[in-house]
Amino acid sequence: MSRSPERSGQKRLVLEDRLKAWWIAPAIFGLFTLIYFTGFIFSNEVMEGLDTRMEYYRGKESAAEKIADLAPENWDRYLGGTPISGFRQPKYFPLYPIYVFTTFHRYLGWRYFFATFFAGLFTYHCARGMRLRRSTSILAGFGYASSPTLLTFIYPGQEGKMLAMAALPLMVCALDRIIDTRKPLHTFVLGAGVAAGIYTPHLQMLYYALIGLGIYFVVRLVQTYLEERDVRAATVRTALAAGGIVLGLAVGATGTFPAYEYTKTESRRAGDKGQGVSLEYAQSWSLHPEEIASLLIPEFVHFFKPQERQNLYWGRNALKLNAEYFGIAIVFFAAMAIARTRTDKRVLPHLLVAAIAMAFALGSHTPVFLFFYHFVPGMNVLRTPGMIAFLFAFPAVLLAATAINRLLDNQTDVDGSRIRLFGGISCVLFLIVAVTPDTILSLWNSLFWSDIPGDKLQVAKQNLHSLSTGAWLGSLWLAALTGLTILRIRKRIPAQTFLLLLLPILLIDTWRINKQFLKYVNPDRFPDPDVYIPQTLGIxxxxxxxxxxxxxxxxxxxxxxxxxxxxxxxxxxxxxxxxxxxxxxxxxxxxxxxxxxxxxxxxxxxxxxxxxxxxxxxxxxxxxxxxxxxxxxxxxxxxxxxxxxxxxxxxxxRNALPFFYLATDAIRVGDEDQALQALTSARLDPTRQVILEQEAPLQLAGVQPTGRVVVDAFNERQGIVRLNVRSDQNSLLVVSQNFHPYWSAAVDGQPVEILRANYVWQAVPLPAGNHSVTLTYQDSLAVVCRWISLISTILLIAGLVFFTRGNRDSRT
Known part of the structure; x- marks a missing residue:
């Protein structure tokens, strides 16, 4: 008598029992990440990243210097003088201790490593929170951690984005647990996830993540309320979720609010002359229909191939250094899950997040982005809406996991005929693309991009072979996925066999994209400046x-x-x-x-x-x-x-004007445009004149200045300058660093106004005589935020410890 693969309930649970120990999941994802980054872990090489540049000498200072750098700083002479107090604060990210013992680029490699590891582990816990099997949850973790949506950010050198993406599953998991259990512990977990996202320190990715969390929470809250009709329970859930977000923002206050204020008021994106002043700027680097098609066949619009240094991207953006693709297997099973939107309440929240994120990413192609641009604070100074792609990749992974879980549970309501029809039609469509890529390209452009530039069209035609190859592979994967699913529905293969056959399809399909973005470099091939150009650096x-x-x-x-x-x-x-x-x-x-x-x-x-x-x-x-x-x-x-x-x-x-010097005359202009043009005017004598945008507060002689400026102290980190000045005439003391409203000046102990001079610099009015001048940088917002971050961090740690112990005691 034959024995059904599902006959023995004990046999069906063998794999689940083996995955039950708490350390199994971390070990699995640790091993997976170790294999993925073998070329980095077991060598002295680093991963090439464009934004991280090739300055391989960085981070060679002593551990003591790196620890001392943890102290808050206010100002830096970087780029004319920069308010560091208004910068993001990556040094407070929990991985920073690694940097103390290694170089900067090796530290970046570890950030890539842990971003991948935590993306997998947190997705596992998120799927477990959705009551999915451990085996399914591990597969979901592999799906997100191996997705090109995440890993292709390595070559652009954007590890901050990857870490923010890795924090998303933790925050979603905490929200789910808040709704399901209403326990305060998960409020503190949510706060930890938000704070980690802040210090990644990619604030824009965190902002997008918080928008996704908000949509997800509202949908789940409404679903739960409609089931329970309990206003008090809904209020408690809302308070706990809001408390977690507020706590996370408080812990990350020093890396959030000063940076937001600076971005809005003084950075390159601020004001009516800055970059963030138009809808066109905000929509730049959005996704387009071609990128959406590449979610199915990544070679459709393609990308820049780092290994070959070859550009095959023909889309509407200037270039493409990453891929939004997250695997045909995830798309296949996510589509199965979407078909159950009415009967499985877990589907709708993720589906809405993914749909809204995709519409937002399409920028000018949908009205969704316009709504966010006009009504959501801060959106008008951001760009690159395509960056939100992780908000439809991660929900797709969880949707796929719910469909796979149903197959593993052998639920009888899965319609095999519909799967055959869906898989068969999909395979046929992919085969049509594979056989006639030139016809598909012509049809696509006639429908979606009739005015494609000639140079783009030429690249697209050169890409036809890659498109055909990608379509052939896609049809192969779809045929295999359809066959495996039918076999599982008919109980021809057991659950663990189905999983073991599905996993290589998932990993091979994503690896063929990811491997092109993992480029290793030996830093020893690039000598430090003091070795390469010692005389130049020495001078x-x-x-x-x-x-x-x-x-x-x-x-x-x-x-x-x-x-x-x-x-x-x-x-x-x-x-x-x-x-x-x-x-x-x-x-x-x-x-x-x-x-x-x-x-x-x-x-x-x-x-x-x-x-x-x-x-x-x-x-x-x-x-x-x-x-x-x-x-x-x-x-x-x-x-x-x-x-x-x-x-x-x-x-x-030798004619460069000094950092500190005296001027005895001023040219008054009406606005900043005139000031910029006046800097290069032939009638300006920079050795004695400055450009002012307001009247000088004292009478200037206009003669050649005589006097002396002696620097008594210049602590740029803290923002303190002390000068002893002898001026033989009424003068303006010009300080060749950027004007910023947080700087104040005192002459002989009396406060005086700092003027904006020469378009960018500072000037302090001085009457004739000997004077003691002190300039002080004071960012009151940053000081308050530092205290808020410190106190909130203590509260967060205490809350996690207290409620974790309480949770263990209740289980006991």
């Missing part, structure tokens, strides 16, 4: 004057100890006016306005210029004498070439 660092260095082509690496005028990477927290001034400098250089370029260099305190030999011709027009004739290069008076090594030229500019 700059031995100069005791406060000064700046400009690398106009961004092709020379200098350590963070060098005060650079500009950087060659995207810095969202640069002060808006300084960003505009340095862009104006590049425009002047590129347009050949050499006198104007040189004048602005002097005003910006640029004493050194470093550039690679192959780019030096582009810089020379600003440095050569205006009277030069013939082919021989004659540098301007005050400009000298002081070093040439390893193809790097270093020039010294």
């Amino acid at each position: 700059i660092e031995s100069d005791t004057d406060y000064h700046r260095t400009w690398i106009p082509a961004g092709d020379v690496q200098l350590p963070e100890s060098v005060d650079l005028v500009t950087v060659d990477y995207h810095e969202p927290f640069i002060l808006r006016r300084y960003d505009r001034a340095t862009k104006h400098l590049m425009q002047l250089l590129q347009s050949g306005q050499r006198n104007e370029t040189y004048q602005l260099l002097n005003i910006l305190n640029v004493k050194y210029l470093a550039i690679a030999a192959q780019k030096v011709q582009g810089l020379l027009p600003a440095l050569v004498s205006p009277e030069q004739t013939g082919e021989e290069v004659t540098l301007r008076p005050g400009i000298e070439a002081v070093a040439t090594e390893r193809n790097v030229y270093l020039f010294r500019n």
